[in-house]
Amino acid sequence: MGIGVSIGVISPVTEPSPGGAAAVVATAEARLAARRRSVEAFAVPSAAILGALILFGIFVALTGRNPLAVYHEMYRGSFGTWFSFQNTLQRAAPLMLTALATALPLRLGLVVLGGEGAMVLGGLAAAAVGVHLHSPMSVKVGMFVVGALVGGAWVAGAGVLRAYRGVNETISTLLLNYIAIALLNHMVEGPLRDPASLNKPSTLPIGDDNMLGNLPGLDVHWGLAFGVAACLLAWFLMQRTTFGFAARMVGGNVRAALLNGLPVRRLIVVATFLGGLGAGLAGAVEVAAIHGTANASLVTGYGYTGVLVAFIARGNPLGVVPVALLLGGIGASGGLLQRVFDLPDATVNVLQGIIFLSILFSDSLYGRRWARKPAVAA
Amino acid sequence: MAAGAIFVAVLGGGTPGSRSHRAVAATPPLTIGFIYVGPKSDYGYNQAHAQGAAVIAKLPGVKIREEEMVPETSAVQKTMESMINLDGATVLFPTSFGYFDPHILKEAAKYKNVTFLHCGGLYTEGKHPTNVGSYFGYIDEAQYVAGIVAGMSTKSNKLGFIAAKAIPQVLRNINSYTLGARSVNPKATTTVIFTGDWSMPVKEAEAANSLIDQGIDVLTMHVDSPKVIVETAERRGIMVTGYHANQAALAPKGYLTGAEWNWGKVYTDYVEMIQAGKPYPHLLRGGLKEGFVKVSPYGKMVSAAAKKKADAAKAKFMDGKMVVYKGPLKDNTGKVVIAAGVEQKQTDIALEKMDYLVEGVVGKTH
Numbered sequence: 001m002g003i004g005v006s007i008g009v010i011s012p013v014t015e016p017s018p019g020g021a022a023a024v025v026a027t028a029e030a031r032l033a034a035r036r037r038s039v040e041a042f043a044v045p046s047a048a049i050l051g052a053l054i055l056f057g058i059f060v061a062l063t064g065r066n067p068l069a070v071y072h073e074m075y076r077g078s079f080g081t082w083f084s085f086q087n088t089l090q091r092a093a094p095l096m097l098t099a100l101a102t103a104l105p106l107r108l109g110l111v112v113l114g115g116e117g118a119m120v121l122g123g124l125a126a127a128a129v130g131v132h133l134h135s136p137m138s139v140k141v142g143m144f145v146v147g148a149l150v151g152g153a154w155v156a157g158a159g160v161l162r163a164y165r166g167v168n169e170t171i172s173t174l175l176l177n178y179i180a181i182a183l184l185n186h187m188v189e190g191p192l193r194d195p196a197s198l199n200k201p202s203t204l205p206i207g208d209d210n211m212l213g214n215l216p217g218l219d220v221h222w223g224l225a226f227g228v229a230a231c232l233l234a235w236f237l238m239q240r241t242t243f244g245f246a247a248r249m250v251g252g253n254v255r256a257a258l259l260n261g262l263p264v265r266r267l268i269v270v271a272t273f274l275g276g277l278g279a280g281l282a283g284a285v286e287v288a289a290i291h292g293t294a295n296a297s298l299v300t301g302y303g304y305t306g307v308l309v310a311f312i313a314r315g316n317p318l319g320v321v322p323v324a325l326l327l328g329g330i331g332a333s334g335g336l337l338q339r340v341f342d343l344p345d346a347t348v349n350v351l352q353g354i355i356f357l358s359i360l361f362s363d364s365l366y367g368r369r370w371a372r373k374p375a376v377a378a
Numbered sequence: 379m380a381a382g383a384i385f386v387a388v389l390g391g392g393t394p395g396s397r398s399h400r401a402v403a404a405t406p407p408l409t410i411g412f413i414y415v416g417p418k419s420d421y422g423y424n425q426a427h428a429q430g431a432a433v434i435a436k437l438p439g440v441k442i443r444e445e446e447m448v449p450e451t452s453a454v455q456k457t458m459e460s461m462i463n464l465d466g467a468t469v470l471f472p473t474s475f476g477y478f479d480p481h482i483l484k485e486a487a488k489y490k491n492v493t494f495l496h497c498g499g500l501y502t503e504g505k506h507p508t509n510v511g512s513y514f515g516y517i518d519e520a521q522y523v524a525g526i527v528a529g530m531s532t533k534s535n536k537l538g539f540i541a542a543k544a545i546p547q548v549l550r551n552i553n554s555y556t557l558g559a560r561s562v563n564p565k566a567t568t569t570v571i572f573t574g575d576w577s578m579p580v581k582e583a584e585a586a587n588s589l590i591d592q593g594i595d596v597l598t599m600h601v602d603s604p605k606v607i608v609e610t611a612e613r614r615g616i617m618v619t620g621y622h623a624n625q626a627a628l629a630p631k632g633y634l635t636g637a638e639w640n641w642g643k644v645y646t647d648y649v650e651m652i653q654a655g656k657p658y659p660h661l662l663r664g665g666l667k668e669g670f671v672k673v674s675p676y677g678k679m680v681s682a683a684a685k686k687k688a689d690a691a692k693a694k695f696m697d698g699k700m701v702v703y704k705g706p707l708k709d710n711t712g713k714v715v716i717a718a719g720v721e722q723k724q725t726d727i728a729l730e731k732m733d734y735l736v737e738g739v740v741g742k743t744h
Binding site: 076077081083084087090091182185189190198199200201221286289290291292295296297300301331332335336338339344345 | 417443444445446447448449450451452453456457459460461463464465475476479480498543544545546547574575730731744
């Protein structure tokens with residue numbers, strides 16, 4: 001996939017040359033370019049989403065429904081009422097975390113699809129550890145730490161294979177998802193099975209007292225706060241630290257990074273590990289806040305939706321938050337579309353797909369118009 | 379309804395929801411929400427429920443709202459809340475087995491005026507909220523009858539069973555099918571393949587082909603959507619008995635019969651009780667006799683002799699005289715699992731914990 005490589009390219013700006021007007025012009029140009037980039041970063045995806053909405057409206061009209069009425073219901077189901085908005089927030093929470101599994105490696109030009117597997121195993125490990133701890137606080141902390149670490153290690157495994165053995169990370173993480181789900185099924189139906197779980201094999205429940213509660217004043221669990229915090233941390237790491245700079249440089253040009261003596265292999269392993277932490281934490285939160293036990297219901301597809309989120313956000317952890325809200329909102333409104341318009345369940349998948357394609361296409365718009373202008377002026 | 383097969387655990391006069399409907403009888407329609415874990419046109423588990431929903435949609439004073447493909451996560455909690463808050467539903471049928479704990483239990487505690495009716499028979503009096511009901515059918519009775527038809531129809535004496543997971547409900551179907559087949563054809567065996575999950579179309583097709591290659595000439599299944607298996611059997615020119623819903627349309631030549639749910643009857647009963655403001659049973663179970671399950675109409679290939687034997691067994695179920703699980707019964711490793719003289723009737727709790735495959739089944743539970 002060529003897309004991965006083109007994303008997150010930020011030209012390593014030239015060192016300001018000493019003295020003279022040339023330097024002033026250079027910094028002014030750089031500043032202008034930076035502003036252009038930040039305008040683009042907002043305008044291009046917005047235009048892409050708007051275009052997708054128009055396309056989807058045509059699709060809806062072709063099925064004989066009024067697109068405006070459909071959009072009105074979608075709004076009502078996702079943001080229009082307090083209940084709907086909380087529904088959206090709740091659905092967005094796990095997506096923020098699973099998206100990081102793809103978003104962070106994407107900055108290095110790697111396309112990782114392993115969020116699903118990391119989440120499933122993170123949840124399984126969290127449930128397995130949770131039952132052995134005692135006070136509510138230690139159960140939660142233990143679950144989150146272990147769940148995140150297992151998720152991190154799982155994706156980092158693919159990172160190691162990529163860095164030291166040249167195994168394509170897209171294929172390996174995709175296949176690892178199936179292995180993770182098989183492992184989950186094996187463990188909950190075998191060694192970790194609660195003998196009382198007859199027709200729905202599950203691990204031992206962690207207990208009602210140990211469950212993760214809701215955010216104060218909201219009907220949304222704490223996973224949302226974890227998601228936002230993780231995205232902010234990841235953004236800080238990628239934009240404001242030398243690690244992040246090095247990582248983005250790898251994504252921009254691996255050869256240049258190698259020539260500059262950057263430890264590319266280690267960066268790959270660390271980035272995949274950090275991304276996996278998010279997805280593993282998502283699994284632990286799912287167990288701690290929703291299920292109270294690990295079972296086949298952990299296989300939700302959040303990992304795959306996370307890939308979509310990460311791509312639409314173009315790998316920017318800060319962009320993951322609004323995009324997760326957008327997709328959470330689409331998910332929240334999907335039910336209403338079925339119930340009110342008798343549209344099939346796949347309708348919202350069509351919308352998600354159109355948005356995805358439209359965002360990928362919009363990649364080619366970056367820097368087009370604006371870049372040509374100065375050349376004409378000169 | 380026969381008391382023998384149904385536990386009726388009524389707790390003091392119905393739910394607040396049902397009472398309010400007595401008060402405002404006939405004015406606003408009763409809005410009922412149905413939630414399915416898969417597509418409602420899956421020729422299987424979900425379609426069987428959607429057919430039941432379609433039956434009650436025709437009742438006077440009833441409005442239904444349906445949502446399909448709802449996973450067993452917080453998504454189903456939000457769907458329930460959305461139906462309550464945005465659609466005004468007062469009765470919900472979240473139909474997937476995995477919706478019960480924790481999702482329905484959590485929502486039932488939160489919305490005490492809404493009635494939650496769940497498919498799975500998991501209600502425990504005193505432990506679960508009183509606005510919850512749970513129902514299930516003894517579909518293994520229909521599998522027993524289908525097994526008789528399969529046992530009479532097979533030429534190779536080899537039957538095949540493609541199953542999702544080795545859990546008690548599934549094992550009970552495999553065992554009843556085999557016991558039915560062997561009651562008329564002691565040489566018949568059932569070879570089982572477990573696919574590991576409820577909806578694995580590719581694995582199901584592979585399993586079907588592999589069983590057919592081994593000389594099996596009648597296939598059946600316990601997966602969410604039997605579509606792929608039934609179609610594969612038809613294409614390969616062997617016979618098949620269906621499950622969940624009627625799949626005759628998918629295999630006009632090879633479809634012998636099948637074990638089907640009859641949720642329309644169960645849902646109609648519930649709605650009538652709720653509309654009349656009567657208390658509804660919190661745990662409702664039944665088999666062929668109670669009309670919870672049925673046997674698909676026999677296909678063209680079924681011989682007169684097979685029909686006769688199957689009808690005789692059906693009649694015995696309708697009389698309430700049939701006991702499928704009685705000793706001496708050995709599992710397929712030779713161990714006695716039910717001692718001589720012991721009868722385990724459908725309501726016997728021991729059957730809920732089934733962990734063996736009976737003699738005549740080729741396969742392992744793990």
